[in-house]
Amino acid sequence: MAFYSAEGHAADNTKSRPVITWIRWDDPPIFINSGPFKGLGLLDNVEALVQKALPKYQHNRTDGTVPRVLKEAERKAEVCNAGWLDTAEWAKVFYFSKPFTVIPSNGVLLRESRLKDIRNLQPYSLQKFLDQKPNWKLGVGRLYGEGIDDVLIKNNYLKNPKIVTITTSLRVHQMIASDRIQYTLGYPFEAVYYNKLLDIQDSVIHIPLTDNRPFTNVVVACPKSPWGKKIIADVDKVLNNKELLEHISDGVDKWLTKEDRQRLGDPRRALMKKYYPNLL
Structure with a gap:
């Protein structure tokens, strides 16, 4: 009772x-x-x-x-x-x-082996990637905040053949791993998480951009x-x-x-x- x-x-x-x-x-x-x-x-x-x-x-x-x-x-x-x-x-x-807390802002995420191909883009900006890597595909799937979103809108990202809209972050990182896209946008902790989850050997790394804080x-x-x-x-x-x-x-x-x-x-x-x- x-x-x-x-x-x-x-x-x-x-x-x-x-x-x-x-x-x-x-x-x-x-x-x-x-x-x-x-x-x-x-x-x-x-x-x-x-x-x-x-x-x-x-x-x-x-x-x-x-x-x-x-x-x-x-x-x-x-x-x-x-x-x-x-x-x-x-x-x-x-x-x-x-x-x-404070976190690093969204930047470019790409495979570490591609670093040698982008040295000439420093200081890095999203517009430089879009202009100087015309054969690379950018995968996007959400909003990324002030600065970066402005560049995406300016480049008509929904109809731009260099930009692929992807529904989930998991799918984005699977496509990076299989080289169907060459880079995406996101936080550095996203790269760490998907490197662990997908056991990626050619690790995805985070590149800060000048487009945002x-x-x-x-x-x-x-x-x-x-x-x-x-x-x-x-x-x-x-x-x-x-x-x-x-x-x-x-x-x-x-x-x-x-x-x-x-x-x-x-x-x-x-x-x-x-x-x-x-x-x-």
Whole structure:
């Protein structure tokens, strides 16, 4: 009898807590929903850490897509996501937390053996690749942010024979491995993930571009509503914790090369100095 009573009390306690629904999308290694690395994505880690630090809320999850994330934000649904890019454009529809980490921005991803073919393109820009490598195919499958998207639009990417639209990141990297396309766009941690998943011997590497900022801050995002503003205020309080921020960085570093981790040293110190000076 006592067992059932305790269970009922726990259920009542859960129901009495306010709810945050966290939306996620299958985009390894940001979120990893299946396969040998399931649950080990960058934002899988952030989501779990933030939820654990906010026990006064009941935390629910829902699967979606990036377009659905935006649609939910526009209609001010009570839905947050554990990681979004801190840009002025996105700030029109989201309240943002303080940045909890910084990552290298999108760049060109290609096989390491091709480095010798692009030395003359330095400093690297997407337009140079499109102009000076006319026989190379570029595979794209999503938005890449300010700067890069501008170049794609300028080059009429949907009808450009040098650019192939591909539905999934997995398919993009399979086509790089088989040389059906010669390069794509993405984050360095995507290259690390697919090198491991597909056991690629001629490793795919990340080439930073001059089209965008070299680094991007990552934030928790909630809708621009009184509810969202309150959640973000609570998130900011729990982010002000050095151990939690270090655990977040560890989850990012898992999917970065030694060189990229070293590149992040100064940006990470700058982020801490600006947003968390009390933790230094």
